[in-house]
Structure formats: C-alpha cells, structure tokens
Amino acid sequence: MESVLKILDLNSVVLALVLGLIFLVLFEIMRLHISRGRTPPGPRPLPFLGTLLDSIKDPMGSARSWLMRNYTKTQSVVFYDQIHQYGEMATLYIGRQPAIILNTLEITKEALVQDAAAFSGRPTLPVIDWITNGLGIILVNGHSWRQQRRFALHTLRNFGLGKKSAEDRVIEEGRYLVDEILKEEGTAFDPQHVIQNATSNIICSTVFGDRFEYDNKRFAYLLKILNENFMLTGSPLGQIFNMVPFIKHFPGPHQKIIQNANELLGFIREEVKEHRQTLDPENPRDFIDAYLLEIEKQKSHEDSTFHEENMLMSTADLFLAGTDTTATTIRWGLIFLIENPEIQERCHEEIVQVLGYDRLPSMDDRDKLPYTYATVHEIQRCANIVPFGVIHATTKPTKLRGYNIPKGMMIATNLTRIFTDEKHWKSPDTFNPENFLDENGHFYKPEAFIAFSVGLRVCLGETLAKTELFIFMTTLLQRIHFSWPPNSQRLDMDGIVGLVRFPHPFKTICRSRGAKD
Numbered sequence: 001m002e003s004v005l006k007i008l009d010l011n012s013v014v015l016a017l018v019l020g021l022i023f024l025v026l027f028e029i030m031r032l033h034i035s036r037g038r039t040p041p042g043p044r045p046l047p048f049l050g051t052l053l054d055s056i057k058d059p060m061g062s063a064r065s066w067l068m069r070n071y072t073k074t075q076s077v078v079f080y081d082q083i084h085q086y087g088e089m090a091t092l093y094i095g096r097q098p099a100i101i102l103n104t105l106e107i108t109k110e111a112l113v114q115d116a117a118a119f120s121g122r123p124t125l126p127v128i129d130w131i132t133n134g135l136g137i138i139l140v141n142g143h144s145w146r147q148q149r150r151f152a153l154h155t156l157r158n159f160g161l162g163k164k165s166a167e168d169r170v171i172e173e174g175r176y177l178v179d180e181i182l183k184e185e186g187t188a189f190d191p192q193h194v195i196q197n198a199t200s201n202i203i204c205s206t207v208f209g210d211r212f213e214y215d216n217k218r219f220a221y222l223l224k225i226l227n228e229n230f231m232l233t234g235s236p237l238g239q240i241f242n243m244v245p246f247i248k249h250f251p252g253p254h255q256k257i258i259q260n261a262n263e264l265l266g267f268i269r270e271e272v273k274e275h276r277q278t279l280d281p282e283n284p285r286d287f288i289d290a291y292l293l294e295i296e297k298q299k300s301h302e303d304s305t306f307h308e309e310n311m312l313m314s315t316a317d318l319f320l321a322g323t324d325t326t327a328t329t330i331r332w333g334l335i336f337l338i339e340n341p342e343i344q345e346r347c348h349e350e351i352v353q354v355l356g357y358d359r360l361p362s363m364d365d366r367d368k369l370p371y372t373y374a375t376v377h378e379i380q381r382c383a384n385i386v387p388f389g390v391i392h393a394t395t396k397p398t399k400l401r402g403y404n405i406p407k408g409m410m411i412a413t414n415l416t417r418i419f420t421d422e423k424h425w426k427s428p429d430t431f432n433p434e435n436f437l438d439e440n441g442h443f444y445k446p447e448a449f450i451a452f453s454v455g456l457r458v459c460l461g462e463t464l465a466k467t468e469l470f471i472f473m474t475t476l477l478q479r480i481h482f483s484w485p486p487n488s489q490r491l492d493m494d495g496i497v498g499l500v501r502f503p504h505p506f507k508t509i510c511r512s513r514g515a516k517d
Contacts, residue, residue, distance in 0.1 A: 028096075039098050040403060042083070042091035049243075050093025084417040089401060092412075095243035099391070099410035100400075103417050105424065105448045111400055111411065112392065112455035120456040121393035123410045126245035127238045131229075131261045136313035137460065138321060141395070144305040148314055151306075152460060155290045156318075159206045161464055166206070170467050171360050173201050173211070174475035180214045181480060181510055188485035188507040191334065196223050196327040199468055203322030203461075207315055208271050209286035222267055223323070225260040230324050231498035232257050238498075268315050272308070288315060322461055324500055325385060326468050331503050332383035333376070333473055335491065336431050338482050338508060343433060347372045348513065351478045357514055361474040363467060369474065370443040374436035376473050380451045381419045382431050385500050389413040389453055415450070424448035481511045 028047040036045075043051050083090045084103040092099050102108045111119045122139045132139060137148045160166035177198040181191065194214055200223060201211035212219040232238060232254075241247060241254050248254070275288045284290045291311045298304035337344040354368045355361060366373045392411040399405065420428040424446050425435050438444045452459040459465065476482075485507055496502045 032093075035098060036091070038404065039091040040089035040100060041086045042093075042101070043086075045093035050095050050097070084414060089403070090414075094239065094410065097410065099412055100403075100405070101388070101412050101414050103414045105418050105421070105450070107401065108413050108418065108450070109454060112413070112453070112457070115398060115400070116455040118394055118396055118398040118405075119392050119411055121395040121408075122457075123391055123393040123408070125242055125391075126248075127233055127241045127257065130241070130245070130248055130258060131233070132313055133309070135310045136317040138317045138390070141393075143303065144310075147305045148310065149460065151291075151294060152287075152314065152318065155287055156206060156460075156464075158290070159286060161206065161461075166202070166464060167363055167467055167471070169205055170202055170471045171362060171475075173198050174471050175360060176201075176214075177472065178475055178479045181476075182512055185510055185512055188509055190505055190507050192227075192327075192331060192505065193220060193223065195330050196227070196323060198472065199326040199330070200319070200323040202464065202468060203318060205286075207287040207318050207322075209275075209288070222264060225263055226320060227324060227502075229257060229260045229264075230320075230500050231496060231502065232260075234498035234500070264316055264319075265312050268312050268319070272311065272315075287318065291315070318461075321459075322464065326465050328385050328500050328502055329380055329383050329469060330472055331506075332385070333379035334476075334482055334508060335503055335506065336379055336382060337375075337477070338484055340431055341483070343375060343431070344477065344482065347375050347477045348481070351474055355478060357478065361471055361478065363470065365474070366443070366470065370437060370441060371433060372474055372477065373443050373470065374433040376469050377436045377445065377449060378431060378433045379473070380469070381425075381435065381449065383501075384416055384419055385502075387414075387416045387497070387501055389415055390457070392457060413450075413453070418448050418450065421448060479513055481513055482508050483511075485509050 025047050032045055032047065036042075045051050083092070083101055086103075088102070088104045088107045090101045090103060092101055102111060121141050122145075125139075128139050134140060135144075137145065137152055140148065160169070177194060180194045180198075197212065197214050197219070200219075205211050237254055238257070241257075248258070272288055272292075275286075276292060279289055279292055281293060284293060288311070291306070291314070295306045295308070295311065298306040337347075350369055350371050351361070354365060361369070389412060394405050394407055394409045394411065396407050397405065418424070422428050425448070426432070427435055436443055436445060436449075452462040452465070488507070491504055491506055496504060
C-alpha cells in the first residue's frame with residue numbers, strides 16, 4: 001500500500017509539472033499574440049525563444065551579393081531581407097523581449113533625430129550589465145550618461161581629439177604600421193594583430209598617455225581577449241545569457257566573458273594606480289589624469305557620478321570603442337581591395353600622383369584624393385560592421401507611425417537594408433567607390449551613409465575614426481600592394497557576427513611599392 005501511494009505521489013508531481021509547463025507555454029503564446037497586435041509586423045516568434053533560432057541560423061541576413069563582387073549568395077543571406085519585407089518598421093523578439101527594427105532612412109531620422117529625446121536610451125541587457133555593472137559611457141542612461149559623455153568629449157578634445165595633434169599621432173602610427181607589415185613582405189601572414197595594435201595605439205596615447213609596441217606580448221594578449229569578448233557577447237551564447245541570466249552563477253563557456261572583462265579592468269586598474277602615484281594636478285597628461293582630478297573636484301556634489309569604478313568602466317569603453325571597430329573596418333577593407341585589384345591600383349595611382357611615395361597623407365589631402373576617399377567610405381558601407389547599429393531604447397512612452405511605443409522598447413536600425421537601398425545608391429549590390437562620387441568625379445556623401453548613427457547617440461569617436469580610416473588606408477595603399485596567397489580558399493563573406501561583424505581570419509601577401517614601380 002505504501003509503495004502504491006509513493007507511485008501515486010510521483011505521478012501527481014509529474015502530472016503537475018506537465019500541466020504547469022503546458023500552462024506556461026499557453027500563457028506565453030497568448031502574451032505573444034497580444035504583444036504582436038500592438039507592435040509592427042515581423043517574423044513569428046517562438047515562445048520564450050523569440051526569433052533567436054532565426055538569428056543563429058541566419059546571422060547576417062541580407063548580406064547578399066553586395067558583400068563582395070563575384071561572391072555568390074550563401075544559404076544564410078536571407079534573414080535581413082525578410083525583415084525589411086515587413087515594411088519600414090518590423091519587430092523581432094530577443095527572447096521574450098520585442099525590438100522594433102527601423103528599415104528605412106526616413107523612419108530612422110524621424111525616430112532618432114526628430115524625436116531624439118524619446119529614442120536616446122540604451123536597453124537593459126543582462127550580459128552587458130554583468131560586464132559593466134551599469135557603469136561607463138556607451139551603454140548607460142540618464143544623468144550618468146550625460147555627465148560621463150560631456151566630460152569625455154571635453155577631455156578628449158583637450159587632448160587633441162579633432163585637432164591637428166591627434167591627426168599627427170595617426171600619421172606617425174601609420175608609418176609604424178607600414179614598417180611592421182613590410183617585415184612580413186613576400187610571406188602569407190594574418191594582419192589582424194598589427195592593424196588592431198595600430199588603431200588601439202591612437203586611443204591609448206590619449207587615454208593612457210602612451211602607445212604600445214607591436215611586439216608587446218601582454219598588450220597583444222589584451223587585444224586578443226578584447227576581440228574574443230566582442231564575439232562572445234554578441235554571439236548566440238550572449239543571447240542565451242540575456243534570456244536566462246541566472247546562469248552566471250553556474251560554470252560554463254559564458255564565464256569566459258566575465259573573466260576577459262575582469263582582465264581588461266585589471267590592466268586599467270594598474271594604469272590608474274601608476275597615474276595616481278605620478279599625478280601632477282597642474283599638468284594632466286591624459287584622460288585618466290583628468291578623471292582623477294574630476295573625482296576630487298566633484299566630491300562635494302551629491303549628484304556626481306565620478307568615482308573610481310566609473311572611471312575604470314569609462315576608460316574601458318573608450319579603449320574598446322577606439323580599437324576593434326576601426327581595426328575591423330580596415331581588415332574588411334583589405335579584403336575588398338584584394339578582391340578588386342583594379343580599385344586597389346586606381347587608388348594607388350591617385351595617391352602617388354598627389355603625394356609621391358615619400359610624403360605621408362594628411363586630412364588636408366582628402367579633396368585631392370576623391371577616389372581614395374570614396375573608396376574608404378565604400379569600405380565602411382560594405383563592411384557594415386554593426387548591421388543593426390548600437391541598440392537604442394525609448395526613454396518614455398512615445399508614438400511612431402501610428403504605433404504606441406512604451407518606455408524601454410528596444411530600437412535597432414537596419415543598416416544592412418539602408419546601405420543597400422536602391423533609392424540611395426548607384427550600385428547597391430557591388431563594391432563600387434562610384435557610390436560616393438558625383439558625375440564630375442568629386443566626392444560626395446549620400447545622406448543614407450549613417451555608419452556612425454544619427455541623433456543624440458551619434459558615435460563619440462566619429463571624428464577620430466574618420467581620421468584613422470582615411471590616413472591608415474591611404475598610407476597602406478601608397479606603400480604596399482596586397483594580394484591573396486596562392487591557392488587561397490574563398491572567404492565566407494557573412495563573417496563572424498558578434499557585437500561587431502568580423503571577417504573570418506585570413507592571410508595576405510604584401511609587396512613594397514616604390515618609385516621604381
């Protein structure tokens with residue numbers, strides 16, 4: 001009798017669990033049905049998972065053939081095409097949370113520019129909060145964001161951002177970069193580290209007051225884990241973490257994210273310690289010195305967001321934003337130019353006609369090098385390194401094209417669609433610098449080129465990134481010819497999609513150019 005009761009109790013527990021699960025699924029289906037009736041149309045989400053399986057299966061979406069001339073469409077290049085087919089606005093579900101996707105330039109400007117205050121927030125994403133603790137510049141909101149952004153802009157300008165001194169540092173680093181690459185002349189090598197080191201050195205000279213040599217193994221390791229975290233955080237692993245954040249308490253591959261973040265913060269903490277010991281209040285050397293002084297200055301203000309933990313995360317934000325995005329764009333640029341040798345040659349010829357082989361380029365040379373300048377912009381368009389932009393969130397209830405948008409709704413810009421919209425581009429589906437040239441061969445920028453976003457959340461480092469891209473790419477094309485190694489396999493041009501869309505690792509062969517050519 002007792003054993004029978006135990007079996008009945010076990011059956012009751014199993015039945016209760018099954019019925020509970022069925023109830024939860026039915027409740028979630030009903031919730032999704034109600035939610036979908038209030039938001040723009042989009043792919044049908046699965047209960048609890050949303051459209052996660054689609055994004056894993058088709059990470060790039062409408063990369064289409066425009067990613068590279070002569071490259072055929074891969075099986076995964078359909079997801080973003082499906083999104084824009086729902087209209088100027090569409091809805092995806094990141095787990096249980098809806099996100100509105102802006103598919104056209106017009107509606108993007110209407111939201112992010114005309115109603116900027118309502119659309120200038122950042123969403124709460126568990127994987128990001130796990131790393132940042134709600135601190136920093138790029139992914140925070142409200143009073144803290146305004147204080148930190150204002151201070152960062154003011155300080156970076158004081159240390160040369162947007163001025164000739166910052167440009168001079170980029171020019172000098174471009175020379176170092178060429179010399180470092182030419183050490184590998186004639187052999188197949190992966191250019192990722194040297195390019196990442198070069199771009200990182202520009203922001204490092206402003207934030208830390210120094211640059212790092214290309215053979216510095218500790219710094220090379222930091223760049224490696226930085227790159228790794230960009231991929232992990234935006235990968236399916238990061239999306240799963242956002243759905244079930246309690247897994248942070250358990251072992252697993254997701255722990256690598258926090259380990260990498262802590263190592264980077266440890267590096268910055270050591271720099272802060274050294275700066276504090278050598279600080280001269282009358283002569284601040286860099287961003288860290290300026291922040292230490294601001295902490296003291298703001299001590300008496302109750303609403304101050306200046307403290308050491310925020311300094312570490314704000315410094316990390318600048319370091320991250322100033323390193324990987326520009327380096328990734330340059331790596332995509334090399335791929336496009338190797339695959340389109342006639343464009344590479346035309347850029348080189350234009351540069352040599354204006355600069356020769358010895359004079360290094362400056363930003364003043366842009367008007368004299370319209371084809372090269374157009375090529376740099378075309379690289380950004382086709383590289384499309386952040387296909388959905390940096391995600392926004394509404395800061396208050398608002399309306400957009402008849403839809404009531406609640407506070408906290410995630411908002412993303414479909415840059416892939418905007419960068420391939422036939423209304424805005426002469427050759428939307430191919431790599432063609434003519435997209436940025438008028439009928440007289442002069443450079444012009446279509447209004448659909450919004451690689452640095454628009455509105456209140458426009459990229460903090462836009463000016464510096466533009467300087468680096470033009471000077472680095474022009475310097476490389478002036479002095480070096482790039483080609484594929486013999487018998488190279490064709491690259492998967494969908495790339496690796498994380499927080500940034502990276503190219504797959506590749507090797508190139510470089511040859512020095514000189515007057516004898």
